[in-house]
Amino acid sequence: MNRNGSPDNRSSVKDGGDAWLLRAKLRDAEVIKVYTSWPRPGAAFVPITVSKNSTAESVLTEVLSQLDRQDEDSSNFYLLEVFMSSKQVQRQTLTPQEKILDKLQEIRKVSLRQMNQTRFYIVQNRNRPVQVCLLIGGFPPLLSKEEYTQLIQEQLTMKSHLVTISHIYASQGAVALQISCFSEAERIYMLAKDTTVSDKTLCSLVIPEILLDKLGDDVCPLLVFVNPKSGGMKGRELLYNFRKLLNPHQVFDISNGGPLAGLHTFREVPRFRVLVCGGDGTVGWVLGVLEAVRHKLVCREPPIGIVPLGTGNDLARILRWGAGYSSEEPHHILTCVDEADEVLMDRWTILLDAQDISEDGKVNDFLEPPKIVQMNNYFGLGIDAEVSLDFHLAREDEPDKFTSRFHNKGVYVKVGLQKISYTRSLHKELQLQVDAQNIPLPNIEGLIFLNIPSWGSGADLWGSEVDSRYGKPSIDDGLLEVVGVTGVVHMGQVQSGLRSGIRIAQGNYIRLTVSKPIPVQVDGEPWIQPPGHIIISAAGPKVRMLRKSKQKQKKSSSVVKDGRSESPSSRDGH
Numbered sequence: 001m002n003r004n005g006s007p008d009n010r011s012s013v014k015d016g017g018d019a020w021l022l023r024a025k026l027r028d029a030e031v032i033k034v035y036t037s038w039p040r041p042g043a044a045f046v047p048i049t050v051s052k053n054s055t056a057e058s059v060l061t062e063v064l065s066q067l068d069r070q071d072e073d074s075s076n077f078y079l080l081e082v083f084m085s086s087k088q089v090q091r092q093t094l095t096p097q098e099k100i101l102d103k104l105q106e107i108r109k110v111s112l113r114q115m116n117q118t119r120f121y122i123v124q125n126r127n128r129p130v131q132v133c134l135l136i137g138g139f140p141p142l143l144s145k146e147e148y149t150q151l152i153q154e155q156l157t158m159k160s161h162l163v164t165i166s167h168i169y170a171s172q173g174a175v176a177l178q179i180s181c182f183s184e185a186e187r188i189y190m191l192a193k194d195t196t197v198s199d200k201t202l203c204s205l206v207i208p209e210i211l212l213d214k215l216g217d218d219v220c221p222l223l224v225f226v227n228p229k230s231g232g233m234k235g236r237e238l239l240y241n242f243r244k245l246l247n248p249h250q251v252f253d254i255s256n257g258g259p260l261a262g263l264h265t266f267r268e269v270p271r272f273r274v275l276v277c278g279g280d281g282t283v284g285w286v287l288g289v290l291e292a293v294r295h296k297l298v299c300r301e302p303p304i305g306i307v308p309l310g311t312g313n314d315l316a317r318i319l320r321w322g323a324g325y326s327s328e329e330p331h332h333i334l335t336c337v338d339e340a341d342e343v344l345m346d347r348w349t350i351l352l353d354a355q356d357i358s359e360d361g362k363v364n365d366f367l368e369p370p371k372i373v374q375m376n377n378y379f380g381l382g383i384d385a386e387v388s389l390d391f392h393l394a395r396e397d398e399p400d401k402f403t404s405r406f407h408n409k410g411v412y413v414k415v416g417l418q419k420i421s422y423t424r425s426l427h428k429e430l431q432l433q434v435d436a437q438n439i440p441l442p443n444i445e446g447l448i449f450l451n452i453p454s455w456g457s458g459a460d461l462w463g464s465e466v467d468s469r470y471g472k473p474s475i476d477d478g479l480l481e482v483v484g485v486t487g488v489v490h491m492g493q494v495q496s497g498l499r500s501g502i503r504i505a506q507g508n509y510i511r512l513t514v515s516k517p518i519p520v521q522v523d524g525e526p527w528i529q530p531p532g533h534i535i536i537s538a539a540g541p542k543v544r545m546l547r548k549s550k551q552k553q554k555k556s557s558s559v560v561k562d563g564r565s566e567s568p569s570s571r572d573g574h
Contacts, residue, residue: 028052030104034063034079037123038214046122050100057096063122080121083114089248132185133166133209135261136192137174138202148175155195155202156188163188167267171292172260176207205257207265208249220271222337223262223302224251225286227278230309234325238277238307241330254282259289267297273546274302275337277325279310280377284523287347287543288374305337305546312524314377314454318475319343320548323458340546344476346451348375349539350522354530368530374539377523378455381512382426382446383487385519389526426484429516434482434507442502444484446491449510449536451480456495461485463500470506476542478508510536 033045046066048059056079064070064077075096081103083090094103108115139151145168152158152165152175162184167176179185185206192204215221224246228236242251252262266272274290276283283306294300308316308324317323352371380388427441441447448461453473455461462473462481473481483501485491493499512534520529 026105027101030101032059032100032104032120034059035119035121036067037080037121039216039219040067050104052099052101054100055096056094056098056100059100059120060122076125078123078125080123082119082121084117084119084244085114089243130180130182131209132179132182133207134177134179134185134189134192135174135205135207135257135264136177136188136202137172137205137257137260138197138200139173139175140198141173142170143173144170151197152177155197156191158188159184167264167296169260169264169293169296172258172289174260176264203257205261207261210265210269212268215269220273221250221266221269222246222273222275222334223266224275225254225259225262225277225282226251227254227282227309229255230278230282234327235277235309238309238325238330242277245330245334254278254285259286260293263290263293263297266299266302270298272299272302273337274304275307275333276304277307277309279308280312280315280523281310281525283315284374284376287376290543291347291374291540301541301544303340303342303544303546305340305548307333310524312457314456314458315452317458318452318454319545320550336548337546339549341549342544343547344542345376345545346476346478346542347539348379348451348480348536349373350375350379351533351535351537352520352529353533353535355532373522375449375451375522375536377452378448378450379523379536380446380448380521381430381514381518381529382424382444382485384446384448384456384485384491385521385526387488387491388521388524389519389528429514429518431513432482432505433511434505435509437507439482439505441504442484443486444502445487446485447504448483448485448501449480450483451475456491459495460497461494461501462503465500467503470503473506478538479506480508480510480536481506482510508538510534512536 029049029051031047031049034048035045046063048062048066050059057074060074060077060079061070064072064074078096079094081092081094083092094100104115107118136152136156139148143151145165148168148170149165158177162179162181164178165175166178169175177188179188189204189206192202195202224242226235226239226242228239239251239253249265250262252259252265254262274286276286283304286304290302290304306313306316306319306321308321310316310324313322313324350373352373354368354370424445426444426447430441430447432439432441432447448455450462450473452475453460453462461483470481471477471479473479481503482505484504485494485501490499490501494501514529514531514534517528517530519526521527
């Protein structure tokens with residue numbers, strides 16, 4: 001038969017036989033699962049038998065009866081069809097008189113996959129006034145409320161009777177707007193995306209509303225950030241998969257608006273956890289924004305887990321999340337996050353004060369405004385930062401080639417080999433103070449300050465030898481380990497496990513005086529720092545991180561990948 005149901009007398013081109021079209025037999029009745037849009041004990045759905053005469057209204061009446069809510073008016077509810085594909089979530093509200101059996105047959109004609117990925121929900125009408133929340137970012141940071149109000153009025157012609165500013169995040173240059181009109185919200189949303197302030201295009205995001213009264217006292221939801229640019233296409237796949245497994249509104253594309261959108265959405269949730277899918281830089285980004293806005297959150301210290309999508313993933317290694325994501329099942333990842341242990345971790349503030357310093361130590365002039373950055377893993381000066389800088393520049397020139405960890409590490413090795421003949425005596429360019437004590441430097445080419453016992457993609461730079469002069473390193477002891485390397489060959493030996501770095505000091509307050517421009521890097525982000533002073537000190541309260549449980553880690557490490565098994569690190573940052 002052809003697609004129209006009439007005889008098809010054409011012969012098959014391939015085998016000369018007849019072609020037949022198979023269709024599913026029409027059914028007189030079916031059973032559908034209707035899920036509730038609110039938490040309830042027991043089964044997550046209500047099974048309902050539908051026939052040719054079943055409508056959305058009759059299904060709602062039957063569902064309410066089975067939920068012991070038959071006294072409520074079914075007109076206060078509606079039936080929602082939700083199709084969860086691999087790339088998007090589509091919703092359609094069914095009219096009261098819509099025939100459910102006809103709807104099922106239409107879906108099945110499209111594909112069995114779509115039938116399996118379609119759910120029905122009973123949703124209660126809220127009958128509340130229109131309130132659309134928009135988060136507008138990209139404004140200059142650290143302005144007053146009056147200045148932000150004036151900017152919005154000038155750039156977006158805000159209608160004061162319809163729009164109010166509910167929150168201001170001055171450190172992020174962002175404001176949250178509450179808008180009581182759909183058309184006005186749409187106008188501002190579109191206009192903001194086409195508006196530039198101080199040579200920076202604004203970004204606008206619609207922020208979902210969390211119904212706090214529907215959350216149970218023991219509920220601890222998960223806020224997920226995914227960097228789709230990390231890990232090749234794996235980041236984008238994780239974004240789609242988590243949006244299918246969880247409520248899509250709790251999974252945020254961090255490349256669109258940064259971490260603030262998710263933290264603002266969860267601002268009033270009393271307890272929640274965070275999962276960051278990305279490299280060490282992405283984790284640091286989330287921690288930095290969390291530190292800046294934590295005073296506006298009800299849950300000020302949400303614990304943070306990691307899915308390692310970067311190249312080095314040093315923080316993920318010591319928290320047992322592995323050296324890199326290897327297509328682990330998203331459902332298994334969520335289970336591991338749920339069973340993970342909470343640990344504390346130090347964070348550090350680095351003040352970089354660029355000044356023109358003469359040989360006798362006198363300050364002649366300020367070269368640029370002081371800069372403050374946050375550090376989680378390590379801070380390096382000299383050869384390791386220069387190799388990182390060359391790698392960073394190569395990736396910026398041809399970003400399309402840097403889509404896999406294997407290729408990235410190959411380029412990193414190539415850049416390092418080009419620096420073998422590099423010589424730079426840091427002891428002639430740096431003056432180091434640790435806890436107000438002057439520390440003489442040996443003849444080294446690189447100086448690294450460690451907060452975690454993993455450096456350069458898993459290397460143990462400090463070493464495991466017992467030394468009575470120093471305490472055992474830990475991620476929450478309030479101390480930094482100061483280590484030196486003599487060059488690229490030494491760095492290679494450390495990364496291959498043949499040697500350790502040169503132990504120099506251990507302390508919680510570092511002061512450096514730099515006499516010449518020098519490459520530096522913080523958690524893998526490199527640049528050239530002008531001469532001046534650098535001060536490293538503890539940054540606020542310790543952060544709560546999630547460490548994968550040992551039982552889960554053993555199961556994961558037993559899986560053979562790339563022809564070898566990955567064993568858990570013995571230095572996991574107690």
